[in-house]
Amino acid sequence: MTEQDLKTEEKILEAAMTVFIQKGKAAARMQEIADTAGINKALLHYYYRSKDKLYESVFSIVIKQLLxxxxxxxxxxxxxxxxxxxxxxxxxxxxxxxxxxxxxxxxxxxxxxxxxxxxxxxxxxxxxxxxxxxxxxxxxxxxxxxxxxxxxxxxxxxxxxxxxxxxxxxxxxxxxxxxxxxxxxxxxxxxxxxxxxxxxxxx
Amino acid sequence: MTEQDLKTEEKILEAAMTVFIQKGKAAARMQEIADTAGINKALLHYYYRSKDKLYESVFSIVIKQLLxxxxxxxxxxxxxxxxxxxxxxxxxxxxxxxxxxxxxxxxxxxxxxxxxxxxxxxxxxxxxxxxxxxxxxxxxxxxxxxxxxxxxxxxxxxxxxxxxxxxxxxxxxxxxxxxxxxxxxxxxxxxxxxxxxxxxxxx
DNA sequence: GTCTATAAATTGATAGAC
DNA sequence: GTCTATCAATTTATAGAC
CATH class of the missing domain: 1.10.357.10 (Tetracycline Repressor, domain 2)
Structure with missing residues (x-):
């Protein structure tokens, strides 16, 4: 995994955290997460296969690392x-x-x-x-x-x-x-x- | 407004309340509300113009009548x-x-x-x-x-x-x-x- | 008023070029 | 790894018959 990988993955995760936490899972939009991360929507699916998986990653981090x-x-x-x-x-x-x-x-x-x-x-x-x-x-x-x-x-x-x-x-x-x-x-x-x-x- | 009107309108409202409250606005489905009310989806739009309006009615009732x-x-x-x-x-x-x-x-x-x-x-x-x-x-x-x-x-x-x-x-x-x-x-x-x-x- | 059928819009996901 | 373009699925909303 290159350094660029990590950077993008982290950007996505951070953006996803912001959007999911603020909007809730159902109301969150992959497009908005992509925009917030400053990358393309397709990249979300490249790194995390689906909205579900991305959400799970966010939730897991919030709970296991933050709380x-x-x-x-x-x-x-x-x-x-x-x-x-x-x-x-x-x-x-x-x-x-x-x-x-x-x-x-x-x-x-x-x-x-x-x-x-x-x-x-x-x-x-x-x-x-x-x-x-x-x-x-x-x-x-x-x-x-x-x-x-x-x-x-x-x-x-x-x-x-x-x-x-x-x-x-x-x-x-x-x-x-x-x-x-x-x-x-x-x-x-x-x-x-x-x-x-x-x-x-x-x- | 006939008696039938009232009945249907109330049925819809009651069903909408159940679904909206349980699922949240974004995750709630008009289809599920219709099913719960035992009527057709198109009728929802006949009585309440949109999902938004229906939601507002529900929220208003919960707050102003229940709480x-x-x-x-x-x-x-x-x-x-x-x-x-x-x-x-x-x-x-x-x-x-x-x-x-x-x-x-x-x-x-x-x-x-x-x-x-x-x-x-x-x-x-x-x-x-x-x-x-x-x-x-x-x-x-x-x-x-x-x-x-x-x-x-x-x-x-x-x-x-x-x-x-x-x-x-x-x-x-x-x-x-x-x-x-x-x-x-x-x-x-x-x-x-x-x-x-x-x-x-x-x- | 109520239904069936269908349109219109939104949105998650993928294909393929670079 | 990243993008553009597009598909496919879901879902809200409407048209039109009864």
Missing amino acids: LPKIFKILQEEEDVFALIHQFADFYVGVINKNPFIPLFVIEEINKNPNRLSNAVLNSGIPIEQVIARFQKAMDEGKIRKTDPRQILVNLISMCIFPVAARNMLLPILFNNSKTEYKKFLELRKTEVAEFIIQSIKI | LPKIFKILQEEEDVFALIHQFADFYVGVINKNPFIPLFVIEEINKNPNRLSNAVLNSGIPIEQVIARFQKAMDEGKIRKTDPRQILVNLISMCIFPVAARNMLLPILFNNSKTEYKKFLELRKTEVAEFIIQSIKI
């Missing part, structure tokens, strides 16, 4: 549940804010192709059971109040993802269309979400 | 912030659970057509400012801890909507694919979300 590795690290390494919540919220709000179209992209994929993402997560080695056990232990030790640990986890993820997915609705309704205000709001959220949860579960 | 009125009532009438949180969570988790494809449908629309939903909300008369003021007052009175009321509102909405939007991911990861478990989890959430928030903000 999962860091989360894996946090969930794996952080023993203290309060610190875990903080780190998780900080990373998640940050990465999603930097890639604001990912939530829609992922939620769409979840609904169109239910098993792909969950399999990726399950195969990624992310130790969900361990994390839940860690929360359970904190409850047994009287550090946090007793509740279903999954409720806490779901709350955490919800609060990180949704405000970005719903950006275009929140912006006019809560922020008078001020992007500065909204940005400040999200920046604060990195700690706010964690504090909100800890405030709720600590004893 | 907004009840929320308006709750936000308008309920003075006590704790009760407001409870009622809001109870209704929202319930309606979304009954119509699990709505979150994706709405989020998609938010991103494709940013102003439509927010305008609908802004024009619905939902008293956002009043609600925020009510939270502010509760803070001033020392009933809840001081924070940005919008953070609380966003948390509330996030926790109601996301778990249903992400159903297909949560199901295998947190519930071993047990729909019964997941259903129980969501049923509990109607009160759990409200309690979680109140626990966090009360003094």
Whole structure:
């Protein structure tokens, strides 16, 4: 594979990522991806055989390179549940804010192709059971109040993802269309979400 | 307009709602809508001129009839912030659970057509400012801890909507694919979300 | 109003020259 | 490897009979 190959392949992938993530799979157009990459439509099929395959490549990269590795690290390494919540919220709000179209992209994929993402997560080695056990232990030790640990986890993820997915609705309704205000709001959220949860579960 | 007209028009609308909400606008097929409605494809164009117009009708109904009125009532009438949180969570988790494809449908629309939903909300008369003021007052009175009321509102909405939007991911990861478990989890959430928030903000 | 048949348009995919 | 030109398939939309 020559250097030119790599360059083109990467250009395509980057363009495809932009278009697929913004438009969704069905509404994305191969022509637009080609235009965005600054190359010809036929080249898309030369490198990736079909729209399906191209989409799969994009999805795989988003999940396996962008989202999962860091989360894996946090969930794996952080023993203290309060610190875990903080780190998780900080990373998640940050990465999603930097890639604001990912939530829609992922939620769409979840609904169109239910098993792909969950399999990726399950195969990624992310130790969900361990994390839940860690929360359970904190409850047994009287550090946090007793509740279903999954409720806490779901709350955490919800609060990180949704405000970005719903950006275009929140912006006019809560922020008078001020992007500065909204940005400040999200920046604060990195700690706010964690504090909100800890405030709720600590004893 | 005869009775038959109404019947057919309604059949179409109902079918369109099912298909659009489940597939998204781009992936929805007029043929499938016609089949679902049990009528011919040409009739779709006879009643609604185009796919676009049909979609708009569906979206308008979902928002203006299904989502907004009840929320308006709750936000308008309920003075006590704790009760407001409870009622809001109870209704929202319930309606979304009954119509699990709505979150994706709405989020998609938010991103494709940013102003439509927010305008609908802004024009619905939902008293956002009043609600925020009510939270502010509760803070001033020392009933809840001081924070940005919008953070609380966003948390509330996030926790109601996301778990249903992400159903297909949560199901295998947190519930071993047990729909019964997941259903129980969501049923509990109607009160759990409200309690979680109140626990966090009360003094 | 409702249908069948068909046109028109869009778009993913391929052939073939360079 | 990259392009232009074209095909083939899908899908929205319309014409016209009943």
